[in-house]
Amino acid sequence: MTIKASWKRLALATVALLLLVSTWTAQPTRAAVPSLDTIRVAMFLQLPGKYESMTAAATFQSAGGIKIGTREPSGIKEWFAVEANRSVRFAVDDYKVKLFESANFANAWAVYQHVQSARGMGYITSVSKNGAAQYQVFEGTYTTALESAAAVGRWNADAKLTGLLGGFKPAQHGPLRLESPAMESKAAAQAAAASFGGAGLDAYVAVREGAKGAVYSVLVGGASTPDELKNLQAAAAKAPNGASLKPSNLTAPYMLIRADHSISGKGDASHELYSFPAGDIKVWASPASAGPIGLTERSNRTYRGSFELSAFNGKLAVVNELPFEQYLYSVVAVEMYTSWPIEALKAQAVAARSYALNKGFGFQIAHVVDTTLSQAYYGTGVEKPSSTEAVEATKGEVALYNGKVIEAVFSSNGGGTTADARDVWRNEIPYLQSVSSPDTSAEAGLNSWHRVVLPSGLLGYIREDLVKDTGQKTAAGSRILELTTDGTNIRRHPVIQDSIPVVAQLKKGDRVTELEKVIQSNPMSWTRGPFTGDELLNSINARVNPKLTGPITSVEISARGVSGRATEMTVNGTKIVLPSPDSIRSAFGVGESLPSTLFSVEETGKMVLQGAGGAQSTKSDGSRQVYVMGADGKSSAYNGDHMYVMDSGGDIRAVTKNPAFSFSGTGFGHGVGMSQYGALSLAQQGYDYQYILKYYYKGITIAKE
Incomplete structure (x- = not known):
């Protein structure tokens, strides 16, 4: 019996068993349980080894306007306001590389685009100098002059960039500047900056907190070292009013204002970019009205609550702080289909609340992050009445084990049986045990796909509604199908995956030969591959050290956990050392992680050959030539990429010429x-959220603050 079939039978048995068990609806235990008024969610954060999501700048806007200020131990201090629907950007004023400067926006834009494509952290701004706009491209967010100097070296070695620069030499750009005396208004500071710019100096308006509101000044230059600052001061002294400029106070909070063109992409349209020093300052952006704040760099999503911006570990950190229960409005809506039964959504709400409380400040300056490393959190745009109702109906309820809130992890689909924590992370947690799970609801209403052989000899999958049966068959009895639409993609796996290149594209009337018919890959059951030995070698070597030496000729599951999941893999007879069994998914997934570790492996290059007198031999790679005898009794060498072998039951297997490996499994995550599809099935059978939670998390109680 295959693993896939065994888990399906187990799931059906589980459903039958559950129908014999009556539900319970006891009220939640009332006890002292952890609670949280507000939660801090990191959107961008540099935390090496745990979470790294970086951006050069963060862009905010709100239909009701935004109040900008600083967060201090004494409270929030408001500096100024941004009017409704106007975008404003923030960055750290640290050490950078000034890559380019030109009066030609198109040239500067080309440099900026190259920086983006090279995964640099940059932006394009403009400054008025000598009576004209100069467009400047800056890159990086470096903590020291030494780091920015090294970055200059790296960019100088970029041949394509050198061609775009047209002779301009990249240089360091730092936060050491000269500053004018304070001015009464922003307009006065803008006029003064234009005057200094007329003398050929880089001059920017800056804002600081004053006794009665914002105070403005002009910051000049961008030196990286004290010597550079001295040279700047000497040059500035020759400009009108240059003698009034003094070295700026880097210890007092400020925000330097630049005209930024990174979002608009136009030389005549810009947004204000506020750069704050890389010290203890915490910039605070809060809604001026009831509307949410949008964050451009997070897919233009909008969020409840406020944002804190700071320099953390030398990079820009962006943290969304909002009421805890309102955070769950979004999490539940993202993590579970909002059309599912309310009891499933309630179970998700309690699990998500418990998970977040269990983590504490898991990311130093934040409780959680907004990705699935914690829980997916996409802001207000995904919120739905049903998921919000589930949060409100369970407000304050958490799952406890021995009086402590549990780490209520969950996944999309258990594949018929959930994993024991030991199967995935090698640690034993009493409430995270393997249980049977009714997960086949994930397959409801899905199309079937045909695995087919193309006229070119290539193999792939095509969806059943894109072909028709011609009524004809091959000599081996396989059906011949005809395509009914033009431009039909033949896919590598039986599912639409935009990230995976198609095998081929055929036109209406083309014919293919069917090998088998399977259900569309889904969270319950799936197929990936076959992957060549070289593909697997590259994927594995990206995650292990020391590296494997090819070629790969065999892949085996050498150990399974209590739930049947792969916990150890061997390649060419050697154990692969990975951080955890769950790492198998990424190591053996080509182009994407395998959906789960509950799978079997088929070595598609291996077949047993029957010789004369009953002798058998095994072919596992292309080193041995295979000869095929025809109806005329003559034999010839077979040189195709695939050989199609029929077993005694009439099933045809595609054997690859060279070693390749196909993975078939169940489950997702x-x-x-808790299995989310299992929760769906239990809710559809009439079980309430408490039953669902207690079924998946063994020995827990549900408590409410």
């Missing part, structure tokens, strides 16, 4: 804790 790590599989530990």
